[in-house]
Amino acid sequence: MQNNQKIIAIFGAGGFIGKHLIRNLTKLGYRIKIATRNPYLKGYLKPLGNPGQIELFKTNIFNEEDVKNVLKNCDLAINLVGILYETRKQKFDHIHSHFPYLLSNLCNELGIKNLVHISALGVKEKHDSLYMKSKLEGEKNIQDTFKPSVILRPSVVFGPEDKFFNTFASLAQFSPVLPLVGGGKTKFAPIYVGDLAKAIVKALELNNSEPKIYELGGPENYSFKELMEILLREIKKKRFLIPIPFGFAKFQSYFLQMLPNPLLTPDQVELLKHHNIVSGDYPTLDDLGITGTPIESILSKYIYRFREGGQFG
Ligand SMILES: NC(=O)c1ccc[n+]([C@@H]2O[C@H](COP(=O)([O-])OP(=O)(O)OC[C@H]3O[C@@H](n4cnc5c(N)ncnc54)[C@H](OP(=O)(O)O)[C@@H]3O)[C@@H](O)[C@H]2O)c1
Secondary structure, eight states, X not given: OXXXXXXXXXXXXXXXXXXXXXXXXXXXXXXXXXXXXOTTTTGGGGGGSSTTTEEEEEOOTTOHHHHHHHHTTOSEEEEOOOOSSOOSSOOHIIIXXXXXXXXHHHHHHTTOSEEEEEOOTTOOTTOSOHHHHHHHHHHHHHHHHOTTEEEXXXXXXXXXXXXXXXXXXXXXXXXXXXXXXXXXXXXEOXXXXXXXXXXXXXHHTOOOSSOEEEEEOOSOOEEHHHHHHHHHHHTTOXXXXXXXXXXXXXXXXXXXXXXXXXXXXXXXXXXXXXXXXXXXXXXXXXXXXXXXXOTHHHHHHHHGGGSTTGGGO
16 A cells, blocks of 8 residues: 555644654655644644645544544554643543553554554653653553554653753753752663654554564763753853752652643652663664664754854854
């Protein structure tokens, strides 16, 4: 079957990763059905394809009929739905665990050929973070229910509109200090969003009859402190990097989590107690034939807006 006859259902496509992924898929000729809570607000996604190539569906991901309506007539499915912190209405286990359960059951029922599910690097048994617990449950639900699935576990993802570098660069705009939770020793393997999008496309094309898991990190590991140093260099700002012990960070996070966009939650402090790097126990970006892009070659292209003189500063 040619790509232009293949239809992909994407859940959570209006977010950071989805926006970068869609263009890769439309260029290859796939037709796309996007499930979103608010098609009106996601109208900007349509010009990423040719007229008629992308369709938006108003979807409550917990309503079986809504999800079926998106999956109907599709060949492939991608799940990008996720949250970083809980709110009164949005709970980790609903979003990261119950929805994958419903989705993978419906993928079976409707004869979907491959489901690519985005989990997170660092998922493991006996993690104290609720985020990680729910991601693990979600993976298990998919593996148990839908065999031809591919689970991708990215480390922190960077690129235009990322949350990681943009959040800390915003903080550096008004704060003379940047906090280093746990001394900033936690290691990350930041992956460029363009590489992750390529990995998702490759994963869609796999023909696996049993679930597969990939751990996706960029070409180098960095401590949190090193990442803050790189960021400050790029935005040409001098800020004090202040180590904060985990216990005190946890105390502060009880207050910081009350902000409309929480800067730090108690659950994120738990996450920061574990390195977020490729373990070596699973296939990686290399196994998908993708060479990771270094941070230095991308970061300056979008973070310049935080420099004093902007692009030419
Ligand atoms: N960004 C990273 O650094 C990173 C790292 C590791 C793993 N991941 C995982 O990758 C996936 C995508 O991340 P992202 O950075 O693109 O996230 P994002 O920008 O926050 O987008 C998440 C998407 O989830 C959907 N969503 C959230 N709550 C929902 C709900 N209650 N009902 C329906 N849809 C809901 C939203 O869809 P609508 O608003 O269109 O309805 C949104 O488009 C997530 O699973 C995330 O955990 C991300």
